[in-house]
Amino acid sequence: MREINGVNNFVVKFANVNGTGSASANHLFAKAIFRMGIPVSPRNIFPSNIQGLPTWYEVRVSSKGYLGRRGGVDLMVCVNPQSMEQDIASIDPGGYFLYDSTKPLAQHLRRDDIHFFSIPLTEMCMREFDNPRLRQLLRNVVYVGALAALLNLKFSILKDLLNDQFKRKQELISSNVHALEMGYQFATENFDCPLPIRLEQGGDVAPHIRESEHILMNGNTAAALGAIYGGATVAAWYPITPSTSVIDAFSTYAERLRIDAGSGKRNYAIVQAEDELSAMGMVVGASWNGARAFTATSGPGLSLMSEFLGLAYFAEVPVVLINVQRSGPSTGMPTRSQQSDILAAAYASHGDTKQVLVFPATPRECFDMTVESFHLAEQLQTPVIMMSDLDLGMNDWMSPALEWDDDSTMDRGKVLDAEALDKAEDWGRYRDVDGDGICYRTLPGTHPDKGAFFTRGSSKDPFAVYSESGEDYVQNVDRLLRKFETAKNLVPAPKTHRPIEVKKPKTKLKLGALFFGTSASPAYEAVEMLADEGYPIDTMRIRAFPFHHELDQFIHDRDLVFVIEQNRDGQMRRLIINECEIPPGKLMPVLNYSGTPITARNIARKIRETLKTKSADVVALHPEKA
Amino acid sequence: MSYIKPKFRHPRLPINTLGYTVADYDGAISTLCAGCGHDSISAAIRNACFLSSIPPHRIAKLSGIGCSSKMPTYFMGRSHGFNSVHGRMPSVATGASLANRELTYIGVSGDGDTASIGIGQFVHLVRRNVNMTYIVANNGCYGLTKGQVSATADLGTVSKYGTANQFEGIDIASLALLQGASLVARSFSGDKEQLEPLIRGAMAHKGFAFIDVVSPCVTFNNHAGSTRSYTETREHLDAMPLDFVPMREEIRTHYAAGTGQNVTLHDGSVIHLHKTGTDYRTNDRVAALNALQAAQEEDRILTGLLFLDPNSQDLNRNLNLATRPLNELGKNELCPGSRVLNSINEGLR
Ligand SMILES: Cc1ncc(C[n+]2csc(CCOP(=O)(O)OP(=O)(O)O)c2C)c(N)n1
Numbered sequence: 001m002r003e004i005n006g007v008n009n010f011v012v013k014f015a016n017v018n019g020t021g022s023a024s025a026n027h028l029f030a031k032a033i034f035r036m037g038i039p040v041s042p043r044n045i046f047p048s049n050i051q052g053l054p055t056w057y058e059v060r061v062s063s064k065g066y067l068g069r070r071g072g073v074d075l076m077v078c079v080n081p082q083s084m085e086q087d088i089a090s091i092d093p094g095g096y097f098l099y100d101s102t103k104p105l106a107q108h109l110r111r112d113d114i115h116f117f118s119i120p121l122t123e124m125c126m127r128e129f130d131n132p133r134l135r136q137l138l139r140n141v142v143y144v145g146a147l148a149a150l151l152n153l154k155f156s157i158l159k160d161l162l163n164d165q166f167k168r169k170q171e172l173i174s175s176n177v178h179a180l181e182m183g184y185q186f187a188t189e190n191f192d193c194p195l196p197i198r199l200e201q202g203g204d205v206a207p208h209i210r211e212s213e214h215i216l217m218n219g220n221t222a223a224a225l226g227a228i229y230g231g232a233t234v235a236a237w238y239p240i241t242p243s244t245s246v247i248d249a250f251s252t253y254a255e256r257l258r259i260d261a262g263s264g265k266r267n268y269a270i271v272q273a274e275d276e277l278s279a280m281g282m283v284v285g286a287s288w289n290g291a292r293a294f295t296a297t298s299g300p301g302l303s304l305m306s307e308f309l310g311l312a313y314f315a316e317v318p319v320v321l322i323n324v325q326r327s328g329p330s331t332g333m334p335t336r337s338q339q340s341d342i343l344a345a346a347y348a349s350h351g352d353t354k355q356v357l358v359f360p361a362t363p364r365e366c367f368d369m370t371v372e373s374f375h376l377a378e379q380l381q382t383p384v385i386m387m388s389d390l391d392l393g394m395n396d397w398m399s400p401a402l403e404w405d406d407d408s409t410m411d412r413g414k415v416l417d418a419e420a421l422d423k424a425e426d427w428g429r430y431r432d433v434d435g436d437g438i439c440y441r442t443l444p445g446t447h448p449d450k451g452a453f454f455t456r457g458s459s460k461d462p463f464a465v466y467s468e469s470g471e472d473y474v475q476n477v478d479r480l481l482r483k484f485e486t487a488k489n490l491v492p493a494p495k496t497h498r499p500i501e502v503k504k505p506k507t508k509l510k511l512g513a514l515f516f517g518t519s520a521s522p523a524y525e526a527v528e529m530l531a532d533e534g535y536p537i538d539t540m541r542i543r544a545f546p547f548h549h550e551l552d553q554f555i556h557d558r559d560l561v562f563v564i565e566q567n568r569d570g571q572m573r574r575l576i577i578n579e580c581e582i583p584p585g586k587l588m589p590v591l592n593y594s595g596t597p598i599t600a601r602n603i604a605r606k607i608r609e610t611l612k613t614k615s616a617d618v619v620a621l622h623p624e625k626a
Numbered sequence: 627m628s629y630i631k632p633k634f635r636h637p638r639l640p641i642n643t644l645g646y647t648v649a650d651y652d653g654a655i656s657t658l659c660a661g662c663g664h665d666s667i668s669a670a671i672r673n674a675c676f677l678s679s680i681p682p683h684r685i686a687k688l689s690g691i692g693c694s695s696k697m698p699t700y701f702m703g704r705s706h707g708f709n710s711v712h713g714r715m716p717s718v719a720t721g722a723s724l725a726n727r728e729l730t731y732i733g734v735s736g737d738g739d740t741a742s743i744g745i746g747q748f749v750h751l752v753r754r755n756v757n758m759t760y761i762v763a764n765n766g767c768y769g770l771t772k773g774q775v776s777a778t779a780d781l782g783t784v785s786k787y788g789t790a791n792q793f794e795g796i797d798i799a800s801l802a803l804l805q806g807a808s809l810v811a812r813s814f815s816g817d818k819e820q821l822e823p824l825i826r827g828a829m830a831h832k833g834f835a836f837i838d839v840v841s842p843c844v845t846f847n848n849h850a851g852s853t854r855s856y857t858e859t860r861e862h863l864d865a866m867p868l869d870f871v872p873m874r875e876e877i878r879t880h881y882a883a884g885t886g887q888n889v890t891l892h893d894g895s896v897i898h899l900h901k902t903g904t905d906y907r908t909n910d911r912v913a914a915l916n917a918l919q920a921a922q923e924e925d926r927i928l929t930g931l932l933f934l935d936p937n938s939q940d941l942n943r944n945l946n947l948a949t950r951p952l953n954e955l956g957k958n959e960l961c962p963g964s965r966v967l968n969s970i971n972e973g974l975r
C-alpha cells in the first residue's frame with residue numbers, strides 16, 4: 001500500500017454531527033498544532049442547521065505556511081455514521097480512516113488502499129463517565145488524545161490549552177485530561193505510533209513564519225477589532241450568517257474597551273435593527289451626523305442595503321459595510337463560502353454608481369482594512385465595502401499578529417468646523433475646490449448661520465440648492481467619477497510577487513495570475529506547484545476596487561492571465577474587463593463555486609489543462625508574442 | 627426649483643429669547659401646490675421653533691420621499707436637512723440621533739411614506755422611543771406620484787379617478803399608541819391654534835413624539851366623495867384645544883382651577899388642555915385608543931393631545947449612552963492603543 005509521507009504537511013478531516021460539542025475538541029487539536037509553531041489552518045464546513053446534520057472540520061498542516069485548502073484528505077476522523085460512506089471515499093490512497101468502532105464497520109465500506117483505525121469511542125466513554133452529556137462531549141476529546149499519539153502532537157500543550165479554556169474549573173479539566181489520556185493510551189497500545197504523517201516541532205517550517213509573531217484568529221473578530229480601533233461608535237445590524245460574529249465580537253470588545261471611565265456609560269451604540277434596510281439607514285444617518293458608523297451583512301442583506309448604498313453614493317455620506325460573502329440566497333447555501341457578491345457590491349444600487357471595495361486575505365488584513373475603511377469612507381465621503389467571506393470570517397487563520405501605531409491619526413476627511421466656516425469664502429457643499437472631486441462637508445449643529453444645507457440625491461447644484469438642470473446633474477456625476485479616480489491612489493495597492501524561477505520553462509508565453517481574498521493562499525500554492533512543473537506564472541493580488549493603474553500594466557505585459565476566484569460567472573474578471581482597457585481574451589477564468597473553499601490542487605489542475613489545450617489558441621490571439 | 631427668500635428684516639418684527647425673528651426660521655419658497663395642507667404644517671413647525679427659541683442650527687430636519695417629505699426645504703434654512711429614502715427616514719433619524727444626542731430632531735413624512743413602504747421602520751422607530759418629533763402630513767393619497775390611494779385612506783372614500791377605496795384604512799395614531807409611543811397627537815393642518823402648541827410640546831418631550839396631521843391634498847384629494855377634503859375634515863373635526871407654556875415662562879398665562887388640565891413635561895414646560903365636554907385624560911393609553919375608536923365609529927376626527935408619558939426612557943437612556951455626543955469623541959476616547967492590542971494578541975497565541 002502507498003504510504004503518504006508528510007512531516008508537517010498533511011490534511012486531517014473530522015466528520016461530526018452538529019450540536020455534539022465536536023467544535024471545541026477539534027479546535028483544541030488545531031490550536032495545539034499552532035502552539036507547536038507549525039503552520040495550520042482549520043476550517044469548519046457546517047450546515048445551515050442547529051443540531052443533527054453532518055458537519056466537517058478540516059485541518060491543513062503546511063510547513064511552508066500555505067493556509068488555503070490543498071484538496072484531498074490524508075486522515076479522516078469519523079464519528080458520524082450518516083456521512084461515513086462519502087467520508088471513506090474521499091480519502092487519498094494510502095491515507096487513514098479513524099472511526100468509532102462501537103458499531104462495527106459495514107464490510108462494503110472497506111477499501112484496500114487505505115488504513116483503518118478502529119477505536120470504540122462511545123463504548124469507552126459509556127464505561128468511564130456517568131453524565132450522558134459529558135459522555136457525548138468527551139468522546140470527541142478521546143479521539144484528540146488518540147491523534148496526539150498518532151501524529152506526535154505534544155501532550156503537554158493539550159493540557160495547557162485545557163487549563164486555559166476551563167480556567168479554574170478543576171473538575172472539567174481533570175475529566176477532559178482523563179479523556180485525552182484514554183485516547184492516547186489506546187492509540188499507543190493498538191497502533192503503530194506515530195504515523196509517517198506527523199508533526200515535528202522545529203521541523204522545516206518556513207522562515208517567514210518561524211521568524212515572526214503569529215496569532216490564531218478569525219477574520220470577523222479581527223474586523224470587529226478594526227472597528228474599535230478605527231473609531232466606530234455606531235453599529236447597526238441584522239443577524240445573518242456568516243457576518244453575525246462581527247457584531248458579536250464588536251459588542252464584546254466595546255463592553256471592555258469603550259466604557260466612559262467617569263460615568264460608566266457607553267461611548268458606542270449598537271442597535272439590532274429590524275432588517276438590513278434599517279441597519280444601513282441608521283449607518284447613513286449616524287455618518288451624516290459625523291459619527292463613524294458601520295454595519296455587517298451577507299448576500300441577502302447586501303441586496304436590501306442596495307437602495308441606501310445608492311443614496312449614500314450620490315449624497316456623499318461615508319458608510320462602512322463589512323460584507324462577509326456566502327453562497328446565494330437565504331435558501332442557497334448560507335453556511336458555505338463564496339466570493340460571489342463582487343458585481344453586486346461594485347455597482348450596488350440604481351443610476352451610475354460605483355462603490356469602493358477592499359479585499360482582505362488574512363485576519364491581519366481584516367483588522368487593517370477595517371480601520372482603513374473608516375478613513376477612506378470619510379476621506380472620500382462615500383461607502384466603502386469590505387469584501388470578506390465565510391471562509392476568512394468564521395474560520396481561525398494563522399495570521400501575523402495585529403499591530404498598531406500609537407502616532408496614527410483619525411483622518412476625518414474634509415469637514416469644516418465653525419472656525420473654518422467663518423474663514424471659508426463662497427462655501428458650497430458640492431463645489432470641487434481642490435480638483436480631486438472631494439468637496440467640503442459640514443455637520444449639523446456646527447455654526448449658527450453658516451454651512452447648513454439640505455442633503456438629497458443628485459438633484460442639486462454645487463451649493464446644494466435643489467436643481468433639476470441637466471447641466472448641474474452632469475457636472476455633479478462627472479465630479480463623482482473624478483473622485484473615483486482620486487480613490488485609486490488612496491485604496492490599498494495590489495501586491496505583486498516576484499516570479500518563481502523556473503529552470504526549463506515549458507512555455508514561451510508570459511503568464512500571470514490575478515486573485516484576491518481567500519483565493520490568494522491556494523493560488524500562491526498552485527503557482528508554486530506549476531512552477532515545479534515548468535510553468536512560470538507571475539502573480540498579482542488585487543486588494544481594492546477601483547483598480548490601481550498597476551493592474552492594467554500587469555495585464556498588458558502578459559500574454560495570458562488567469563483570474564482565480566470563487567463564483568460561477570468570473571465576476572472579478574468581468575469587472576476588470578469592464579473597467580480596464582484590456583483585450584478580454586487575455587483573461588482566463590479559474591473558478592470554484594461549490595461552496596467549499598477553492599483548493600490549490602483544483603487551481604493547478606485547471607491552469608494546467610488550459611495551458612495544455614488552449615495555448616495554441618492563445619498564441620494565435622497574440623501572434624506578435626509567438 | 628426652490629428659491630432663496632430675500633433676507634429682509636422689519637425693524638419691529640417680534641424677536642424670541644435668542645434674538646431671532648420668525649424670518650430667521652424661514653426656508654426656501656415652497657414649490658408645493660397653492661393651498662396644499664403641507665405648507666400650513668411647514669409654517670406651524672417654523673413658528674413652533676421660533677416661539678420655543680430653539681437655535682435653528684441645533685435642529686436637524688429629516689424626511690423620506692413625497693410632497694410631504696419635501697417640506698423641510700421650506701422651513702428653517704439654517705438647519706441641516708436630509709431628504710432620505712422613501713419610507714426609510716426612521717432609520718436615518720435613529721442613526722442621526724445616536725450620533726449626536728444634543729440636537730432637536732424633526733422628522734417629516736407622508737402617509738404613503740409612513741403607512742405603506744415605511745410602516746416597518748415606523749413601527750420600530752416607535753418602539754425604540756427615539757428622542758424626536760415625527761410628523762405625518764396625512765392626505766390619504768400619494769401626492770407626488772399623482773393621487774393614488776394610500777393605506778390611510780378611509781374605507782369607501784372616492785379617489786380623484788372616481789373609484790371607491792375597498793380597503794380598511796390604517797390608523798397610524800392608534801398604531802403608534804399600540805407600539806408604546808410616549809407622546810401621540812392628532813391635528814389638522816388648518817388648525818394652527820392647536821398644531822403649533824402640539825409641535826412645541828412634542829419638541830420639549832424627551833422621547834418619541836408622534837403627530838398625525840390631516841393635511842388635505844388640494845390637487846388629488848379635495849373633491850366631493852373624498853373623506854379627507856378640507857370641507858369634510860372641517861365638518862367632522864372634534865378638536866381638543868390646548869396651549870403650550872414653556873418652562874421659562876413660569877405659567878404667566880393663568881388658568882383658573884377647573885378650566886382644564888395641565889400636563890407637565892420632562893423639562894418643566896406645560897401643555898394646558900382646555901376644558902372640554904369630554905374631560906379627556908392624557909395619561910391613559912387604553913382610553914386614548916378607545917377614544918380614537920369611538921370617534922371613528924361616529925365618523926368624527928378626534929384631534930388634540932391623545933397620550934403623553936412624560937417620564938418615558940428614550941433610546942439614548944436605554945442604550946446607556948455617554949452624555950457627550952458620540953460624534954465628538956476622538957482618538958483618545960475611541961482607540962485603545964498598542965498596549966491593549968498587544969495583550970489581545972497575547973490571548974490569541
Ligand atoms: C422605493 C421607491 N418607490 C417609489 C417611489 C415613488 N414615490 C415617490 S413619493 C411616493 C408616494 C408619496 O406619498 P406620501 O408619502 O403620502 O406623500 P405625499 O406626496 O402624499 O405628501 C412614491 C410612491 C420612490 N421614491 N421610491
Ligand code: SF4
Pocket residue numbers: 657658659661662663664693694765769770842843844845846
Ligand atoms: S399634489 Fe397634493 S400633496 Fe402634493 S403638493 Fe400638491 S396638493 Fe400638496
Ligand SMILES: [Mg+2]
Pocket residue numbers: 692694736737738763764765766767768769776
Ligand atoms: Mg400622502
